[in-house]
Amino acid sequence: xxxxxxxxxxxxxxxLWLIVTVTFFLMHSVPGSPFDKEGxxxxxxxxxxxxxxxxxxxxxxxxxxxxLKSLLMLDLGPSIGHFPTTVNDMIGRGFPVSFQLxxxxxxxxxxxxxxxxxxxxxxxxxxxxxxAMVLAVIGIAVPNFVVxxxxxxxxxxxxRLLPVATWGTWRHAVLPALAxxxxxxxxxxxMTRANMVEVLTADYIETARAKxxxxxxxxxxxxxxxxxxxxxxxxxxxxANVLTGSFVIEKIFAIPGMGKYFVDGINNRDYSVIMGTxxxxxxxxxxxxxxxxxxxxxxxxxxxxxxxxxxP
Amino acid sequence: MWRRGDRDHRKKAALSAxxxxxxxxxxxxxxxxxxxxxxxxxxxxxxxxxxxxxxEVILEVDDLRVSFRTHGxxxxxxxxxxxxxxxxxxxxxxxxxxxxxxxxxxxxxRLLPEHAAVLGAGSSIRWKGRELTKLKEKELRKLRGAEIxxxxxxxxxxxxxxxxxxxxxxxxxxxHRKVPRSEARRLAVDMLELxxxxxxxxxxxxxxxxxxxxxxxxxxxxxxxSCSPSLLIAxxxxxxxxxxxxxxxxxxxxxLQERTGAAIVLITxxxxxxxxxxxxxxxxxAGEIVESGTVRELFRRPQHPYTQGLLAxxxxxxxxxxxxxxxxxxxxxxxxAPPPGCAFAARCPHAMEVCRxxxxxxxxxxxxxxxxxxxxxxxxxxxxxxxxxAGSGMAGEPARTALG
Numbered sequence: 001x002x003x004x005x006x007x008x009x010x011x012x013x014x015x016l017w018l019i020v021t022v023t024f025f026l027m028h029s030v031p032g033s034p035f036d037k038e039g040x041x042x043x044x045x046x047x048x049x050x051x052x053x054x055x056x057x058x059x060x061x062x063x064x065x066x067x068l069k070s071l072l073m074l075d076l077g078p079s080i081g082h083f084p085t086t087v088n089d090m091i092g093r094g095f096p097v098s099f100q101l102x103x104x105x106x107x108x109x110x111x112x113x114x115x116x117x118x119x120x121x122x123x124x125x126x127x128x129x130x131x132a133m134v135l136a137v138i139g140i141a142v143p144n145f146v147v148x149x150x151x152x153x154x155x156x157x158x159x160r161l162l163p164v165a166t167w168g169t170w171r172h173a174v175l176p177a178l179a180x181x182x183x184x185x186x187x188x189x190x191m192t193r194a195n196m197v198e199v200l201t202a203d204y205i206e207t208a209r210a211k212x213x214x215x216x217x218x219x220x221x222x223x224x225x226x227x228x229x230x231x232x233x234x235x236x237x238x239x240a241n242v243l244t245g246s247f248v249i250e251k252i253f254a255i256p257g258m259g260k261y262f263v264d265g266i267n268n269r270d271y272s273v274i275m276g277t278x279x280x281x282x283x284x285x286x287x288x289x290x291x292x293x294x295x296x297x298x299x300x301x302x303x304x305x306x307x308x309x310x311x312p
Numbered sequence: 313m314w315r316r317g318d319r320d321h322r323k324k325a326a327l328s329a330x331x332x333x334x335x336x337x338x339x340x341x342x343x344x345x346x347x348x349x350x351x352x353x354x355x356x357x358x359x360x361x362x363x364x365x366x367x368e369v370i371l372e373v374d375d376l377r378v379s380f381r382t383h384g385x386x387x388x389x390x391x392x393x394x395x396x397x398x399x400x401x402x403x404x405x406x407x408x409x410x411x412x413x414x415x416x417x418x419x420x421x422r423l424l425p426e427h428a429a430v431l432g433a434g435s436s437i438r439w440k441g442r443e444l445t446k447l448k449e450k451e452l453r454k455l456r457g458a459e460i461x462x463x464x465x466x467x468x469x470x471x472x473x474x475x476x477x478x479x480x481x482x483x484x485x486x487x488h489r490k491v492p493r494s495e496a497r498r499l500a501v502d503m504l505e506l507x508x509x510x511x512x513x514x515x516x517x518x519x520x521x522x523x524x525x526x527x528x529x530x531x532x533x534x535x536x537x538s539c540s541p542s543l544l545i546a547x548x549x550x551x552x553x554x555x556x557x558x559x560x561x562x563x564x565x566x567x568l569q570e571r572t573g574a575a576i577v578l579i580t581x582x583x584x585x586x587x588x589x590x591x592x593x594x595x596x597x598a599g600e601i602v603e604s605g606t607v608r609e610l611f612r613r614p615q616h617p618y619t620q621g622l623l624a625x626x627x628x629x630x631x632x633x634x635x636x637x638x639x640x641x642x643x644x645x646x647x648x649a650p651p652p653g654c655a656f657a658a659r660c661p662h663a664m665e666v667c668r669x670x671x672x673x674x675x676x677x678x679x680x681x682x683x684x685x686x687x688x689x690x691x692x693x694x695x696x697x698x699x700x701x702a703g704s705g706m707a708g709e710p711a712r713t714a715l716g
Contacts, residue, residue: 203469210423210464211484211535212456221483225474300474301519 012286019282024064027274034080034269054080076276081268087276090261097167098257102242104173105180113185114228117192124197139186144245148179148252165254176253180245184238188231195227225299232296236289243281367399370440370542370575377432378415387647389415391599402576404586407596413579417545421460422452458488461536465548467528471520478516481535488539507534507564526557533564540572547579562589583626587611595619598644598655605681615683617660662687
């Protein structure tokens with residue numbers, strides 16, 4: 001197991017390096033710079049000084065090496081747009097908020113998605129099944145910013161049940177989390193239903209029935225575990241889905257999370273913020289995928305992560 | 313051949329079926345069956361042994377009819393099956409694929425999906441005085457696994473790949489024997505040991521993928537036998553196994569039956585397995601029983617042309633090499649619209665006009681042997697005894713059929 005994880009870390013480092021390199025050069029190839037602001041009277045000397053401070057006057061190759069060096073020391077550099085703040089500070093402030101929102105949305109989609117999919121599979125081709133699957137198609141088809149807007153209009157503005165925007169109490173988290181969870185929820189529900197329908201016809205389900213087990217035990221103990229396995233694989237991708245989705249949702253609900261910094265960073269050509277958030281999210285995603293693979297091995301004994309034939 | 317101990321001994325064994333360590337005589341009761349590929353001497357089952365005192369009737373099936381709703385209409389899978397079973401007896405149900413033998417077996421514990429399978433109105437399954445067709449799902453659950461247990465064909469798919477073997481054994485024991493899990497675990501270890509799995513303590517924590525094919529089937533049997541059921545239904549228990557493992561599994565069945573006194577319903581299309589293990593045989597064709605009797609009666613004096621055809625189609629070691637097998641021409645009838653007369657008439661070399669028009673009823677030839685065939689009618693032009701070997705070319709000399 002340890003050697004497997006070590007191997008995975010090495011490949012993750014390589015992946016991360018590739019992402020950093022591609023993003024770095026792509027970003028610099030986009031025209032414009034952090035300092036050409038329309039209608040602002042900044043003297044040429046000031047701009048030159050700032051360029052020198054951020055090493056932007058050096059050749060691109062040198063900048064790249066400098067960035068990699070500071071990255072190795074986990075220093076994402078100072079923000080260009082918000083001068084005294086560093087990117088590390090921004091992530092430190094924004095990420096906990098984004099993380100809470102993301103986890104809440106993900107939990108909602110996993111719990112409700114699996115429940116909906118299971119119920120649909122057990123009542124296959126009946127009304128509940130058809131309703132659930134229509135809902136799932138809508139959930140996949142309608143983008144989350146539409147859901148967010150509708151939720152704000154009805155739940156917050158018309159019925160005044162929950163706050164319209166910003167962050168603070170749990171009441172603030174409900175609407176953005178719901179909006180963020182619809183897509184993943186629908187995907188999980190459809191996948192769970194499809195797997196569950198198949199698993200329920202498996203021979204070992206008949207064996208479980210022949211043992212006289214209660215139907216609930218059969219579904220939860222014998223069927224569900226096998227039915228959710230592919231859903232676990234999907235989780236890695238869904239985490240990415242929730243992360244990118246949160247950029248838009250955070251903007252709509254004016255939530256001070258990572259997404260807000262990221263979007264602002266792009267608008268202002270804030271190079272270090274763009275790089276910092278990209279690197280951070282990439283690393284996060286890679287770690288998530290590793291966790292998913294490990295969890296997969298725990299749920300399904302047939303999958304062994306570490307063993308190779310003939311070697312201990 | 314397996315010899316039966318006296319009945320009192322067997323009853324005692326039944327009481328301590330699981331807790332007791334495997335008896336030495338059970339382990340070595342049969343010599344190594346290296347010859348199971350086919351002994352030249354006929355080995356006609358337990359029927360060849362001295363007659364045993366018959367046990368009490370525990371199961372009576374009367375006019376069992378099962379059909380399935382499909383998009384193409386109703387398939388009449390089982391069309392009026394009647395049979396009875398005594399305690400400690402082994403009844404084999406033989407027939408080709410799709411003849412309704414598995415559906416019959418599943419009906420015995422009402423395992424068929426209720427939304428698809430329709431039970432006939434006049435069908436009755438009486439289990440120890442209780443009418444199973446009237447039982448509620450909750451009562452059926454108490455019965456399944458505890459009084460009637462099932463062994464499936466392919467343990468690879470019939471066991472759950474993501475639960476440990478131990479868990480799959482323990483859950484049934486804890487449920488039906490109403491013991492705490494620690495006690496259930498102990499019983500599970502004993503059970504694995506009983507079916508011949510070495511190192512049961514470690515094996516309990518392993519998963520399906522870590523066992524060989526024969527081991528898996530042993531585990532399947534251990535699960536089925538773990539609550540000492542009075543009836544074990546084995547649906548083609550050896551079909552997925554190679555011949556040497558088959559012989560070991562059949563030995564295991566005998567040993568378990570000896571220890572628990574359970575009756576066994578053995579579903580198979582392997583006549584060799586039938587000859588070796590069964591007391592009585594029912595031959596099924598197109599959802600009906602066409603002939604039933606003791607193993608000796610059926611193999612020595614098969615009366616129904618279908619039974620005769622089955623026996624003639626068997627490969628035999630005592631026949632000269634190069635002679636081809638004798639198949640039964642044709643295919644079974646369409647069960648969406650079964651024929652009004654005898655279902656076998658279209659393939660039968662002796663078919664008469666009446667065969668296509670009216671269904672023959674089961675008629676007893678003597679106490680145990682019964683057949684549903686118009687040839688048995690005194691008005692039949694050709695008595696079946698004459699037609700069995702000569703003329704038809706279908707049945708050879710069933711009396712000397714070597715099986716196994």
